Amino acid sequence: MLTLKGEPLTDADNDSWWTVHRGESPVVATAIHDGHGLRADLQALMALADDERLREEDPYTAYILQDLANRVIVHRSRFEVDLNRARDGAVYTDPSQAWGLNVWRDALPRDRHEASLVLHDEYYRMLRSMLQSIERRHGSFVVLDVHSYNHRRDGPDSDPTDPAAAPEINIGTHSMDRGRWAHVLETLLDAFRRFEFRGKRFDVRENVAFQGRGEQTRFIHEHFPQTGCAIAIEFKKFFMDEWTGEPDFEVLEALRALIASTVPDLVKALDGRQ
Structure with missing residues (x-):
C-alpha cells in the first residue's frame, strides 16, 4: 500500500495506533x-493480500479532513x-463479518484476538x-465520523451500483436524537448541498447506503447525550479507483475543501443551541 506521497508503509506506521490533533474548536473529525x-x-x-485489505479500508479519508x-x-x-x-x-x-472474506489462514489464537481488543x-x-x-472548553461539540464505501464490488470493469442506492455523500444518523440535534444536522446537510464541484452539486442523502449504525456514533451519543452530536459521513469512492487504489486528487481536494467549509457554520449552529 502506498501513502499519498507514493512511499511504502514503514514498520513505524505498523506500530502506530493513531494520531490525535487538538485545537481550539468544538468540531472534531x-x-x-x-x-x-x-x-x-x-x-x-493474515489470509488477505494487501490490495484486498485496502479495498475494504477507507484510504484518503484522513486527507479529506x-x-x-x-x-x-x-x-x-x-x-x-x-x-x-x-x-x-x-x-x-x-467471513460473514467481513464481506464474505476469509481474513485468517487458521482460527485466530485467543491471545492474538485479545491483544487486538x-x-x-x-x-x-x-x-x-x-x-x-x-x-x-466549549460546552458542546460535533464529531464528523468520516468513512468511504465501495460502489464497484463486482469488479473494476463492472457497472457501478445504481446511483439511486448510492449517493455520493451518505449521511448516517441512526443513533442521533433528531429532536435535539436537527439544527446542527440541517446546517451540515445544507453546506454539503450548496457546495459546487465541476459545475454541479453533490448528491447528498440521509440513511440510504448506510444508516450510521457504527459503534463510534453510538458511543458518543450514549456518553454525551446532551452535549455531543456525532454524524457519520460516507463518501462513495468516486474520489479513487477502488480496485487499484489510485486517487483522483482533484476530487480529494474538493472534498477536503467541502469538509473545511462546514466548520464555521457548525460552530454557529452549536452556539445557537447554548
Missing part, C-alpha cells in the same frame, strides 16, 4: 478506517480491529477523554 497498518504478530496469520484543528487518524487496519464495531464483533473471525478499549478511553476536554 475522525478517520478511524483510514489505516492499513497491521502488527507484526498478525501478518503471517486534514484542515480541521481537532482530528483523529487511526493507522491500524480495520482487519486488525474494527473500531466502528462493538467490542464483541470488533475482530473479524468469520486492547486497541478497541484504549481507543474509546482516549476518545472519551478527548471529548470531555472539548466539552469542558
